[in-house]
Amino acid sequence: MAGEKLLLLGDEAIAQGALDAGLSGMYAYPGTPSTEIMEYIQSAPFAIDKKIHRTWSANEKTSMEAALGMSYAGKRALVAMKHVGLNVAADAFVNSSITGVNGGLVVVAADDPSMHSSQNEQDSRFYGKFSLLPILEPSNQQEAYDMTYLGFELSERYKLPVLLRITTRLAHSRAGVQRREVKNENEVSLPKNPTQFVLLPGIARKQYKDLLNKQNDLKAEAEHSPFNKYFDGQDKSKGIIACGLAYNYLIENFEDGKVPYPVLKACQYPLPKNMIHKMFSECKEVLVLEDGAPMIEELLKGYLEKENVKGRLSGALPRDGELNPNLVAVALGLKDEHGLPIPEIMKNRPPAMCQGCGHIDAYNALNEALIDYGTGRVFSDIGCYTLGALPPYNAINSCVDMGASITMAKGAADAGLIPAVAVIGDSTFTHSGITGLLDAVNDKSPITIIISDNFTTGMTGGQHSPALGKIEDICAGVGVEKEHLRIFTPLKKNHDEMVKIMKEELAYNGVSVIIPRRQCIQTMKNKELAEELKALGLK
Amino acid sequence: MKTDIVLAGVGGQGILSIAATIGTAALMNGLHMKQSEVHGMSQRGGDVQSHMRVSSKEIASDLIPKGAAHLILSVEPLESLRYLPWLHKDGWLVTSSTPYVNITNYPEIEDILKEIKKIKNHIIIDAETIAEQVGTKRASNMVMLGAASPFIDIPFEAFENGIRKIFGRKGDDVVDINLAALRAGREFSGRNR
Incomplete structure (x- = not known):
């Protein structure tokens, strides 16, 4: 209820904000650091009671499209994915800016600067800019809630999807969040313009002009947004533009949060141009703090590389990785405090596959089956089994994007690396492996x-x-x-049988599929799954 | 008041149960808190940490600045050393003495303890044995919290109430064992600081 205070992760705050804003459906594929948004909605009694759509989709593209369909039908939909998931959903996402929406549509992209759990640290704000859509970037859990809640209003006011960009740190950090009034869901209603969603060239050209015409209003919106604030400061030797989470690291560096310089807290894009003009007119130089790529810094610096713009490009901050209070202190010319150094005896403790995991037995068999062919021919994918790249297994030679194992193995085989092997998980296979398998079969x-x-x-x-x-x-x-679809249980006692099957299929001059099949030990306590497996005859 | 805590351990050791108890205690005392967690890949046996900040004033950063932590609370000795750059020169390091060995090049435990003893304010506690004595090894994280509690600016009763709230659903026996574990850890610190 309104006013109630909850202790929530950034992800959970987004979920609660959407529920309170009258959400009818959420669509997503799991991906760190976005997963907890859907998990919160799946376990929220309110969502269960209201029968809000909350099952996982096959991938980010199917989620984005289903959400757009729900919006077409007049209801509010939420989509969430990790940053690289937006690459998968990009076709639907970019075109949704041309179709526009009917019911409110908020798309959450959870970026992972410093690559805590990802293969790159791309900044999703570029997708929003590229698609000419409004972007919201919360600096704390309360804003994550408020921006989701108000994001649906913004979306319905401009009839456009809204991109909500968060990073790992906020997604997985907990703080108190105050709720607003719960809104009712929308009723089903068709778009007023019956051709709005028909992107034939003649219609798309008109829709695109509409999108371009909305840009000035979006810019004006940013000037008055509650999320963009200009704070005056006495010391005009520099001004600071702090985007999203970077604002906190700035404030952290000053006693009681009193920054002596003018500060623009910039959390809604396109950015408020008048405020930026004001800063450049009164400050000698401008420091841009962004927890991601130097997108705004580059924009302000321009092709002519204006020297009074500082940030990740000027070297004031590192070009890559997540920001933190210490890096921002250095950029501000403050003292960089440190505790004691890490002792030399320290060792890395990388993540590893769990003891008793079926992937381990599969890799042990694969390594033995491949001895005669030599190493360097195993293409893998995104999942726990990617940890097979580490010692003692050293079993795989690639991990690029969801589904790339099958298609890269195919390409390598086309080049003459025969046999080539692909290792992919069940969920990744249905996410993006099926089409690659079709290519290989054909x-x-x-x-x-x-x-x-x-x-x-x-x-x-x-x-x-x-x-x-x-x-x-x-x-x-x-x-x-x-006869080339082989299934077995990956257990130590079946090692010889697994090696034999793998050898037979490696020798086959065509597509073989081998399915080592055993339940993830982390899910053993999951009662729902146990029942489902029983019903399917898999247990 | 303000207490910045780095919670440390290995993925799967359950440091978030300690964080939840501190968080609940903080909220019941009307304090602000921010708590950054590690989810995802590192939870599979990698090093994990949680930055836990409790304050009577609003908190800006989700991350504790280096050199500012009042307390490192580690459920594993090697991991307690990983976060020394965050520890304030007057801060406390409270660690379990039980190694979690899941890497082949794990250092000699004597060498690790030698490094820990170089820290001005440290407490090394055999939390597992103490937890076993009060009922079950599984309560060792609450022994750790008890041992660290003198260095967190929250009344001790608030931690007790936090445990009652968090474990209440699991029944009185579970609550009592965890309360006993908390108190045993607290007593150990009292004797050994």
């Missing part, structure tokens, strides 16, 4: 695909896998030959 590529099936989306914490109980049928349907 070309009769000499590749061996290992779909290491543990009945879950494991790395993100054991979410429901859209592949559950469907893998053999999918493979057969795509055209994998029955």
Whole structure:
């Protein structure tokens, strides 16, 4: 209820903000650091009671499209994904700026600067700018809640999707959040303009002009947004533009948060131009603090590289990695305090596959089966099994993007690296592996695909896998030959049998699919999953 | 008041249960708090940490600046050393003495303890044994919290109430064991600081 104070992760604050804003459906595929948004909605009694859509989608593209469909039908929808997930959803996302929306649509992209759990640290604000859409970037949990809540209003006012950009630190940090009034869901209603969503060139050209025409209003909106604030300061030797979370690191460096310089807290894009003009007119130089790529710094610096703009490009801050209070202190010319150094005896403790994990048994068998062929031919994918790249396994040679194992193995085999092997998980296979398998089958590529099936989306914490109980049928349907579709239980005692099967399939001059199948040990206590596996005859 | 705490351990050791108890105690006392956690890949046996900030004033950063932590509370000895750059020169390091060995090049425990003893304010506690004595090894995290509690500016009763709130659903026995663990840790610190 309104006024109630909850202790929430940034992710959970977004979920609660959406629920209170009259959400009708959430669509997502798990991905750190965005996963907890959907998990919160899945377990929220209010969402269960209201039958709000809250099951996992096969991938980010299908989630984005389903949410757009819900918006078409007049209801409010939320989509959430990790930053690289937005690459997968990009086709739908970019075009949704041309169609616009009917019911409110908020798209959450959770970026991961410093790559805590990702393969790159791309900044999703570029997607928002590229698509000419408003972007909201919360600096704290309360703003994460408020921006989601008000983001739906903004979306319905401009009939555009709104991009909400967060980073890992906020997604996974907890603080108190105050709730607002709960709104009712929208009723089903068709778009007023019946061709709004028909992007035939003639219509798209008109829609695109509409989008361009909205830009001035969006800029004006930013000047009056509660999320953009200009704070005057006595010392005009510099001004500071702090975007999103970076604002906190600035404040942290001053006693009682009193910054002597003029500060623009910039959390809604396009940025408030008048405020920026004001800062440049009264300050000698401008320091831009961004927890991500130097997007605003580059914009202000311009092609002519104005020298009075400082930030990640000027060297005032590191070009890569997450910001923190100490880095910002250095950029401000303050003393960089440190405790004691880390003793020399310190050792790294990288994550590892769990003891008793089925992936381990599969890799031990694969390594032995490949001895005669030599190393360097195993293409892998995104999941717990990516940890097979580390010692003692050293079992895989690639991890690029969701589904790339099968297609890269195919390309390598096309080049003459035969046999080539792909290792992919069950959930990643249905996310983006099926189309690659079709390519391989159509070309009769000499590749061996290992779909290491543990009945879950494991790395993100054991979410429901859209592949559950469907893998053999999918493979057969795509055209994998029955005699080259092999299934076994990856256990130490089955080692010799696994090696034998793998050797047979590696020798086959065509597409083989091997499915080592054993439940993820992290999900053993999941009662719902246990029942589902029983019903499917998998347990 | 203001207490900045780095909670340290290995993924799977449950440092978030300690964080939850401190957080609940802080909120019940009307304090502000921010608590940054590690989710995702590192939870699979990697090093994990949580920055826990409690204050009577509003808190800006989710991360504790280096050299500013009043307390490092580690449930594993090697991990207690990883965050020394965050520890204030007058801060306390409270660590469990039980190594969690899941890497092949884990240093000799004597060498680790030698490094810990170089820190001006430290407490090394065999939390597992103490927890076993009060009922179950599984309460060792509450022994750790008890041992660290003198260095957190929150009344001790608030931690007790926090435990009652968090473990209440699991029944009186679980609450009592965790309360006993908390008190045993507190007593150990009292004797050994």
